[in-house]
Amino acid sequence: MTEKLSYKKLREAVAGSAAAFRMKLKLEAVSPKVFPPTYEGGKYATEERMIDGQRVPCVLLDSVPSQANRMELALQDAVDGGEIKLPIITVDFSEVDNPGVPRVTSLQAPHRIADAILRDSLLDKVEFRKSHIGKELDQLSLAYATPLLNYAPHSLVFGMWDSTGPRGGLGVKFSRAIVSEIIGINAIEGTKTSSRLDPLNIRVNSGLLYVAKDGGWTLDEKDAAKEKGKPIKLGKDGKPSEANHGNVTPSRSDGSFTIAEAEQTTVLSLPALRRLRFPAKPGTKPAPESDVAARCYLAALGLLGATLAVEAGYDLRSRCILRGTEAIVWKLLGRPGESDQSFELSKEDAIKIYTEALDAAIKAKLPITTEEIVLKPAPDLVTLVKKSMELAAAEAGEGE
Amino acid sequence: MFSLGIDLLMGRAIITRVDSREEPEWPPHPDRIFMSLVSAWGENGEDTQQLQVLEWLESLSAPDIHVSDDVSIRKSFTSYVPVNDKSSPVGKKGAFGQMGGMPLGRNRQPRQFPAVVPSEPKFYLSWESELPSSLRDSLKGLCEQVTYLGHSATPIRMWIEESPPEPTLIPDDLQGNLRFRVFGCGRTTYLKKRYEAGLRPLPSHWSGYKKVSNKSKAPIFNGPYDPALLVFQKVAGRNFGLESCGIISEAIRLELMRRFGAEAPEWLSGHANDGTPSKQSRPAYLPLGFVGNDHADGHLLGIALAIPNDFKHMEALFSLLVKHKDEEHSGIPYLKLQVKNPQLGNRDVGIIELQLDERPEGRRQFNLKSDTWTKPARSWATITPIMLPRFPRRELLPETVIVQACLDSGYPEPEAVRVSYSPFVAGVPHSRAFHTKPADKRPPRPLIHAEIDFPVRVSGPVVIGAGRYAGYGVCRPSNEKESS
Numbered sequence: 001m002t003e004k005l006s007y008k009k010l011r012e013a014v015a016g017s018a019a020a021f022r023m024k025l026k027l028e029a030v031s032p033k034v035f036p037p038t039y040e041g042g043k044y045a046t047e048e049r050m051i052d053g054q055r056v057p058c059v060l061l062d063s064v065p066s067q068a069n070r071m072e073l074a075l076q077d078a079v080d081g082g083e084i085k086l087p088i089i090t091v092d093f094s095e096v097d098n099p100g101v102p103r104v105t106s107l108q109a110p111h112r113i114a115d116a117i118l119r120d121s122l123l124d125k126v127e128f129r130k131s132h133i134g135k136e137l138d139q140l141s142l143a144y145a146t147p148l149l150n151y152a153p154h155s156l157v158f159g160m161w162d163s164t165g166p167r168g169g170l171g172v173k174f175s176r177a178i179v180s181e182i183i184g185i186n187a188i189e190g191t192k193t194s195s196r197l198d199p200l201n202i203r204v205n206s207g208l209l210y211v212a213k214d215g216g217w218t219l220d221e222k223d224a225a226k227e228k229g230k231p232i233k234l235g236k237d238g239k240p241s242e243a244n245h246g247n248v249t250p251s252r253s254d255g256s257f258t259i260a261e262a263e264q265t266t267v268l269s270l271p272a273l274r275r276l277r278f279p280a281k282p283g284t285k286p287a288p289e290s291d292v293a294a295r296c297y298l299a300a301l302g303l304l305g306a307t308l309a310v311e312a313g314y315d316l317r318s319r320c321i322l323r324g325t326e327a328i329v330w331k332l333l334g335r336p337g338e339s340d341q342s343f344e345l346s347k348e349d350a351i352k353i354y355t356e357a358l359d360a361a362i363k364a365k366l367p368i369t370t371e372e373i374v375l376k377p378a379p380d381l382v383t384l385v386k387k388s389m390e391l392a393a394a395e396a397g398e399g400e
Numbered sequence: 401m402f403s404l405g406i407d408l409l410m411g412r413a414i415i416t417r418v419d420s421r422e423e424p425e426w427p428p429h430p431d432r433i434f435m436s437l438v439s440a441w442g443e444n445g446e447d448t449q450q451l452q453v454l455e456w457l458e459s460l461s462a463p464d465i466h467v468s469d470d471v472s473i474r475k476s477f478t479s480y481v482p483v484n485d486k487s488s489p490v491g492k493k494g495a496f497g498q499m500g501g502m503p504l505g506r507n508r509q510p511r512q513f514p515a516v517v518p519s520e521p522k523f524y525l526s527w528e529s530e531l532p533s534s535l536r537d538s539l540k541g542l543c544e545q546v547t548y549l550g551h552s553a554t555p556i557r558m559w560i561e562e563s564p565p566e567p568t569l570i571p572d573d574l575q576g577n578l579r580f581r582v583f584g585c586g587r588t589t590y591l592k593k594r595y596e597a598g599l600r601p602l603p604s605h606w607s608g609y610k611k612v613s614n615k616s617k618a619p620i621f622n623g624p625y626d627p628a629l630l631v632f633q634k635v636a637g638r639n640f641g642l643e644s645c646g647i648i649s650e651a652i653r654l655e656l657m658r659r660f661g662a663e664a665p666e667w668l669s670g671h672a673n674d675g676t677p678s679k680q681s682r683p684a685y686l687p688l689g690f691v692g693n694d695h696a697d698g699h700l701l702g703i704a705l706a707i708p709n710d711f712k713h714m715e716a717l718f719s720l721l722v723k724h725k726d727e728e729h730s731g732i733p734y735l736k737l738q739v740k741n742p743q744l745g746n747r748d749v750g751i752i753e754l755q756l757d758e759r760p761e762g763r764r765q766f767n768l769k770s771d772t773w774t775k776p777a778r779s780w781a782t783i784t785p786i787m788l789p790r791f792p793r794r795e796l797l798p799e800t801v802i803v804q805a806c807l808d809s810g811y812p813e814p815e816a817v818r819v820s821y822s823p824f825v826a827g828v829p830h831s832r833a834f835h836t837k838p839a840d841k842r843p844p845r846p847l848i849h850a851e852i853d854f855p856v857r858v859s860g861p862v863v864i865g866a867g868r869y870a871g872y873g874v875c876r877p878s879n880e881k882e883s884s
Contacts, residue, residue: 017544018559020409048472049411050519060474063513065481066551101504110506116487117504142443159552163484170598175552179410267409269555277445290656335559336407336522384488385504388495 002329005343006358007300012319013332014270014296019337021268021303025310026261027182030321033256034062034184037317044257046187059187059257062316067180067266068158071305072107074312075154079107083351084304085370086158087151089113089133092374093120096385106152113137113152114162114171121375129165130373138165140172140276144282148174149294150367156276157302177272178302181312182322186260196248202240209234209243217243262322268302268330278366293364295356300350300357303330307350403526403564404543406433407557412474412517415550415720418581418603418627421522424474424514427467427569428549430525431581434458436556438591440545449538452587456535460527462582466569467523469611474515480508513551524564534536540846552608569609576608620776624681624810627774629861630705630721630756631688631764637752640700642689643833644739645784645871648703648752649685656828657794667713668720670869681708683717684869686861688767689827691783692876696827701767703754703871706861721756729755743835774860777877778853781824783875785831785847787867792846802850802864805873809864816853824851825876836867851878 003009036044036059045060062070078084089106109115114137123131129138136147140162148155158175163169209217210224211232216225224231226349237240273295279286307328314322331340345353360369377385406428407444415432417425425432434457441450489504495882496505514638530540541738542560544625581603591643594601640648657664666672669683682788686704690696707714723735741749748757761769789805799817821831828849836844852875865873 017541020555021546022409037552043475045515046472047517048413049517050470055519092466104504110482114484116484120487161484179553179555181410205468248830265410267555269547271407271440271545272555274545275440275547312796333409333557336405336557370671384490388489388505391490391495 002327002342002344004302004349005297005330005345005353007341007353009126010299010303010353010357011292011296011360014184014273014299015292017334018270020270022301022333023264023266023328023330024323025308025328027137027264027268027314027322028261029184029259030323031067032092032258033190034061034259034262034322035256035317035320036184036187037063040064044189047183049183049185051185056185057187059184059259060181061184061262062180062182062314063265064176064179064181067182067264067309068176068222070312070314071178071180072154072158074106075301075306076107077312078308079305084354086301087153087369087373089118089151089375091117093382093385095377095382096389098386098389100383101385107154108259108276110154111163112160113148113154114160114165115133117377117381118375119164120381123134123373124218125374126160127378128195130315133373137162137281140174141282142174143277144279145174145276146278146280146367149278149298149361151300151373153301153368154305156273156298157305160370170398174276175272177298178266178268178306180264180306182262182264182268182316184257184259184262187257188259190256190258198245198247201247202245204241204246206240208238211236235343247375251374253278255320266298267307268306270299276325280365287364288363290366293361293365297357297361297366298356300354303345304350304354307345307347311347360363376379381387401526401528402531403561404433405522405524405559405561405564408518408521408549409557410520410553410726411555412515412554413550414513414515414553415514416514422512424516426471426516426518426721427465427523427580428470429581430463430465430607430855431524431583431587431605432549433558433599434500434583434589436546436549436558437542437586439586439656440542440547440591443547444545444648444796446639447538447541449535452541453535453539453542455585456532458587460529460582462571462580462609463525463527464571465523465525465565465569465580465609466565467569468518468520469568470519472517472519474517481511482506482508484821491685513553524567526564526567530562536560544673566612568612570612571607572610573608576610578611579606579608581605582607588844597844619856621812621854621856622626623859623862624705624708625684625861625863626711627770627859627861628707629686629770629773629787630687630707630733631702631731631768631770632705632754633702633757633764633768633866634700635680635753635755637737638750639733639835640739640750640752641686641785641829642691642698642700643829643835644700645687645874646742646834646836647689648737649701649870651687651739651752652703652735656720656735659720665713667711682869683711683712684861684863686863686874687784687871688773689769689783690825691764691825692767693789693826698827701765702751704770706863723878730756731784732756736788739834751782755809773816773876775877776857778855778857779851779878780854780858780860780862780875781878782827782849782855782875783828783850784863784872785834786873787849788846789835789866792863798846800849802852804839805865806852806854809868809873811858811862811864812854813843814858815855818851819848820850821848823849825856834872836872847872 010281014348048055049058079086104117106113109117121128128134142205162171164170207219210220211234213225217234221231240246276399277286278294283343310324326344330343429509456696469779546558548554549556582605584605591601610799616647666678668678669676672678684706688702689698735754737752740746788801790801798819802817834847862875863873
């Protein structure tokens with residue numbers, strides 16, 4: 001029976017000298033084929049791993065930044081569902097008046113609290129980086145990580161680079177403390193087909209389509225919009241497919257992989273957390289106990305994010321669904337040669353430990369703002385977002 | 401000695417080369433490991449004891465490295481990371497697509513994250529020096545503070561290793577074909593200054609490295625002869641083939657005895673006082689022929705004198721070799737031999753002139769290099785057939801006779817012996833081409849080629865069997881192929 005992780009054990013680990021918590025989790029593919037992310041040129045990130053003394057072909061199914069995003073979204077869901085309290089800064093886009101864009105939070109923004117969206121927003125009508133929070137952020141360093149603990153602790157777990165703050169490219173960097181990847185094991189490349197069967201069976205030669213004068217398309221030259229006296233063809237060459245009619249010839253292309261199973265490896269680095277210090281003011285000495293409490297809180301947050309993401313199941317991208325087949329077990333890695341301790345961590349326990357860690361941090365007099373802080377986007381940003389909504393709607397539908 | 405162990409916690413390394421961010425660096429250069437230690441020191445308050453550790457490490461020479469070179473390189477791909485200078489979801493070409501969980505689009509720029517998956521995620525740096533006990537605790541603490549190597553997506557753990565595995569790469573500035581960034585005195589101060597100035601560090605020290613050959617680790621059996629052969633090159637006279645080894649070694653024996661004068665000693669005559677074959681250790685005359693190649697025709701390139709390790713008359717032998725009246729070769733070991741063939745009524749069949757080959761080994765033909773005949777190997781094949789000391793019969797196979805002959809000749813018991821009258825090596829004559837000196841009352845001893853597998857690597861020269869002093873049973877490592 002594997003021991004369950006407790007707040008006490010977590011605190012011992014953080015206060016000690018162990019190197020990391022590591023999880024290796026087996027996942028199975030719900031569908032027989034998986035579709036890994038493609039990168040430029042449609043290439044897949046394939047590699048070979050040694051498993052039980054054999055070289056086994058593998059493929060990257062979910063990268064480090066992508067895994068981090070999933071963990072942040074899982075945390076966002078838990079906050080929205082009232083399961084946990086977590087400092088969050090939200091930019092309220094209700095002015096854009098589009099149900100597709102209600103808000104963007106510091107969990108969703110790509111650069112977290114340092115993201116340009118927050119920078120281009122206002123807190124009580126003051127530019128965010130010139131507000132009292134912004135000024136605190138300007139003083140961030142490894143030795144004074146307190147403002148991030150207060151307003152966006154996930155930035156300390158997933159990493160942050162304040163590249164557009166007052167120091168520009170030399171802005172403060174907090175490297176990530178949690179690293180995660182999913183690999184498909186015994187990955188054999190297959191082929192995928194893409195095609196469309198037109199229910200109306202409109203043939204490609206049925207007619208030449210023109211852009212109509214008043215929008216849409218027309219077959220009649222007289223009703224067509226004109227450029228230099230000539231009617232403008234719809235799309236490239238006026239084929240019915242430009243108006244989404246007609247069949248698409250099936251094409252075969254490499255796209256899928258069959259895998260035996262997938263494995264997620266997640267590492268929470270404890271030295272990365274131990275570098276952080278949380279004095280009340282920059283330049284002052286922090287109380288050692290409060291440092292441990294803060295680091296423990298961050299460790300609990302990291303473990304929680306990873307656990308929630310696994311529990312939510314991985315719908316990685318269309319036609320790439322993975323689910324966990326076993327309990328989540330974290331190994332506490334000490335010195336090689338010494339036996340590692342293993343701990344089971346369920347979703348309920350992860351939330352419980354997180355809540356205990358949060359309470360302990362607050363009790364240690366660390367500032368952690370759990371009420372949501374709301375910013376309003378600056379007028380220029382609102383205009384840009386509205387424009388992007390219009391452009392997206394106007395574009396012809398894309399196939400997969 | 402002491403060693404640092406490093407474990408790649410994700411089982412793979414995202415580390416780029418210093419000169420190209422798209423290419424992975426493997427193995428990680430020692431300077432990189434040092435930088436992660438300095439980083440840990442800098443990020444944790446710049447402890448003074450730990451600074452002493454760093455300065456001590458700087459004083460050491462370049463480390464030996466044990467690292468897996470069986471790696472898989474993750475197929476290189478470009479991913480697009482969102483920029484942070486502009487928040488706009490609209491670009492010149494229209495709206496940016498939605499990303500992940502964010503409802504707005506963002507401009508993205510290409511980046512590469514090359515990764516290497518080694519077959520073994522642990523690697524080690526080792527030094528001959530002893531770690532001062534006063535620095536041990538500080539170094540241990542420093543190792544425990546190290547976070548990642550290269551990219552932050554490569555978390556590691558580091559520790560002081562008491563029994564590291566044997567190195568696979570060692571520093572060698574002269575012959576090393578690899579070059580790694582290493583660290584030296586002043587590196588910590590340099591790194592700190594660059595960091596404070598907001599600049600990336602540049603490499604400062606480099607060392608050549610070379611791979612440690614696995615072969616050099618296995619035990620070697622030293623044969624009964626000194627691997628320093630006295631190689632005599634044929635410099636004039638007619639061509640002889642390997643099959644003439646018997647008559648030529650006889651010619652050498654007679655010439656040296658003639659030079660000695662009356663009462664030639666056993667080690668020269670090969671006979672004891674009662675006329676029986678001598679049991680004293682004495683030199684063997686090994687024929688060196690052109691073999692082991694498509695064009696090889698087995699003609700004689702020279703003769704090597706193999707001196708037994710316990711031979712006591714080296715000075716005398718050497719003075720005999722230079723004792724000749726040939727002015728052209730005055731002072732140099734030289735032999736001009738009138739070769740006779742007893743099968744043809746002892747008629748003269750030609751002259752051969754041999755001179756000690758004093759050229760550097762690298763300048764000689766492959767079959768005249770000592771190394772060709774002495775390089776340690778497990779499998780050996782005959783260039784001249786073995787003269788079997790006993791006659792094989794139904795209950796006594798030639799293979800069995802050869803096994804015993806190996807032992808009697810001073811070599812280990814073979815694991816396997818394969819025999820054939822045909823040669824195993826290109827250019828070597830068939831056993832039947834060799835003529836042995838007919839003895840008065842006995843049939844000639846059988847000659848047979850063989851390939852012998854020893855259980856360990858044996859250092860040559862390897863010469864086996866009854867006729868070994870006359871050049872029968874000379875072997876060569878059987879995996880060797882001479883390049884044409």
